[in-house]
Amino acid sequence: MKRRNFVKKAVLGTMTSVIGAEIVFGTTLPNGYIPLGLQDPDPFKMFDKDRGMEVLNDKPWNIEAKAHLLDDKITPNSSMFIRNNGLIPENIDASTWTLTIDGESVKQKKTYSLSELKSKFPQYTYQLTLECGGNGRSEFDPPAKGNQWTVGAVSCANWTGVRLRDILADVGVKEDAVYIGYHATDVHLSRDPNKEPISRGAPMQKALQDETLIAFQMNGKDIPLAHGYPLRLVAGGWPASVSGKWINRISVRNVVHDGTKMTGDAYRVPCNPVAPGEKVKDEDMCIIESMPLKSLITYPKTGATISTGKTLDIRGHAWAGELEVSKMEYSIDFGSTWRECTLDKPANRLAWQHFRASVDFPKKGYYEVWAKATDTRGNSQPMLLPGWNPKGYLNNACHRIAIKVI
Amino acid sequence: MEDHKKFRLLVKAIYRLLLSLFGLFAVMVFTLLFIMYNPDLFKKADLNVGEEKQYVAVTDEEDFDKIENGIHLRTGLVDAEGLMTVVNNCTNCHSAKLVTQNRMNKERWVSTIRWMQETQNLWDLGPNEEVIVNYLVTNYPPSKKGRREILKDIEWYVLK
Incomplete structure (x- = not known):
């Protein structure tokens, strides 16, 4: 008894010193329960992520996958990247959750409960590619400020929800509507309740697409907390920051939405190309809309050694923002020659497409397998870094893996 | 007759003794359970307070700012x-990971500070600003990467 009490108190004492405040009712904590403030040390357990994922930032949480972890055709939660601008909301109660549609351009303000949304509107499931606008930022020179994403800030899961267009039709939208902006319950890093960590959106044209969902399920289950439980916007093919998490309000605006991270240089690139490192005025920066064409070799993992004469099977995914990928090629000689891969059609519009090829190597040595996608407009991925921009967005340079034939 | 009376008295005495023993036992069990579920009850009298403080002190002094x-x-x-x-x-x-993963020159570290102050x-x-900026520029300066770096840190493995 005494021993157990002592252990409990000693542990509580330590917890108190770590948190920096007394844990009120500490001794009545259920056994085995870890206070939220202490859950930080193991993000993989907390978010149910593969231990091969890379934690870029722990306040706010930003975690990326590696290419070989993204081999599944439909991305499972375990390898889905986490991108946060603020702190993940706590104490979410789905039974009292509501979504309010307001703004200058609605005919009337309207609020729906979660169950109303589910019962009132038809439900749809789409597989949608979500890529962080800053995926690949780590390669820019001069370096760009922010989380230094490499290749793993992309996912393509199944999202189930109702169409935003159906909700907007029910509410009634005025003719002067130009943009929608979301508001959510995540908390600003400074914990200032008057600040929103992020409040972005999309032009009406994107908001009204069939595939733009107000989603409540990911891969057939409730959306995991880190990915927006219980309700999020999903706008495939656009910077994932458009797909707001934990949303409770959507404003239909008669101007371009001016919420946090819509202005300045956030999620914007120079309207006209600039030299690396060049200063760009705010008014010369344009909002990113569709993400660029890109691809990823997800098998094998980079660093494979194979024996001479063996054929190497490679596979991966390719996506093209609002467009479709029409051709996929690989090169083992640094782009001198290209061979075509087998390329599947997407499961639906805005889903990534799978490719595969069998690669033969002429002799022993070090090789790099490069992958290059071409979209329906004839654009191909660059081999070198594309246009430099102050915040390091839109790096769609070809993905490369290293192979040794011995 | 007398034997019968005596016997009855004896039985009564045993009955009372058993009753009080069970009563005492019940009170003990109750008390024990009460203490088990309310560990705070004897907190002040407990020996733990001192040891708890000692435990905290070790964490603070030895590990908190360890280099x-x-x-x-x-x-x-x-x-x-x-x-x-x-x-x-x-x-x-x-x-701090947001600091350590970035590389900037003086001008851009300063503008990052301004952005944080404004928004x-x-x-x-x-x-302190000068101290901070000097620290950042000295320890986290920009590195030259060119248009594309070579593949680095490859962990080689045998593919089966």
Whole structure:
């Protein structure tokens, strides 16, 4: 008894010193329960992520996958990247959750409960590619400020929800509507309740697409907390920051939405190309809309050694923002020659497409397998870094893996 | 007759003794359970308070700002002039990882500070600003990467 009490108190004492405040009712904590403030040390357990994922930032949480972890055709939660601008909301109660549609351009303000949304509107499931606008930022020179994403800030899961267009039709939208902006319950890093960590959106044209969902399920289950439980916007093919998490309000605006991270240089690139490192005025920066064409070799993992004469099977995914990928090629000689891969059609519009090829190597040595996608407009991925921009967005340079034939 | 009376008295006495024994037992069990579910009850009289403090002290003094191989373990920041000023001003709102993964020149570190002051509630750093900027520029300067770097840090494995 005494021993157990002592252990409990000693542990509580330590917890108190770590948190920096007394844990009120500490001794009545259920056994085995870890206070939220202490859950930080193991993000993989907390978010149910593969231990091969890379934690870029722990306040706010930003975690990326590696290419070989993204081999599944439909991305499972375990390898889905986490991108946060603020702190993940706590104490979410789905039974009292509501979504309010307001703004200058609605005919009337309207609020729906979660169950109303589910019962009132038809439900749809789409597989949608979500890529962080800053995926690949780590390669820019001069370096760009922010989380230094490499290749793993992309996912393509199944999202189930109702169409935003159906909700907007029910509410009634005025003719002067130009943009929608979301508001959510995540908390600003400074914990200032008057600040929103992020409040972005999309032009009406994107908001009204069939595939733009107000989603409540990911891969057939409730959306995991880190990915927006219980309700999020999903706008495939656009910077994932458009797909707001934990949303409770959507404003239909008669101007371009001016919420946090819509202005300045956030999620914007120079309207006209600039030299690396060049200063760009705010008014010369344009909002990113569709993400660029890109691809990823997800098998094998980079660093494979194979024996001479063996054929190497490679596979991966390719996506093209609002467009479709029409051709996929690989090169083992640094782009001198290209061979075509087998390329599947997407499961639906805005889903990534799978490719595969069998690669033969002429002799022993070090090789790099490069992958290059071409979209329906004839654009191909660059081999070198594309246009430099102050915040390091839109790096769609070809993905490369290293192979040794011995 | 007398024997019968005596016997009855004896039975009564045993009955009472058993009753009080069970009563006492029940009270003991109740008390024990009560203490088990309310460990706070005897907190002040307990010996734990002192030991608890000692336990905390060990954590604070030995580990909190420990430096190993030139790295401030708690934050991952490089141990150099200005370290604690950076720790105290730059890791309250966001993780130090946001500092350590970035590389910027003086002008861009300063503009990052200005952006945080304008939009993120960062306070006026006063004379600490120079200390912080010098620390950042010295320890986290931009690196040249060119248009495309070679593939680095490859972990070779045999593919079966």
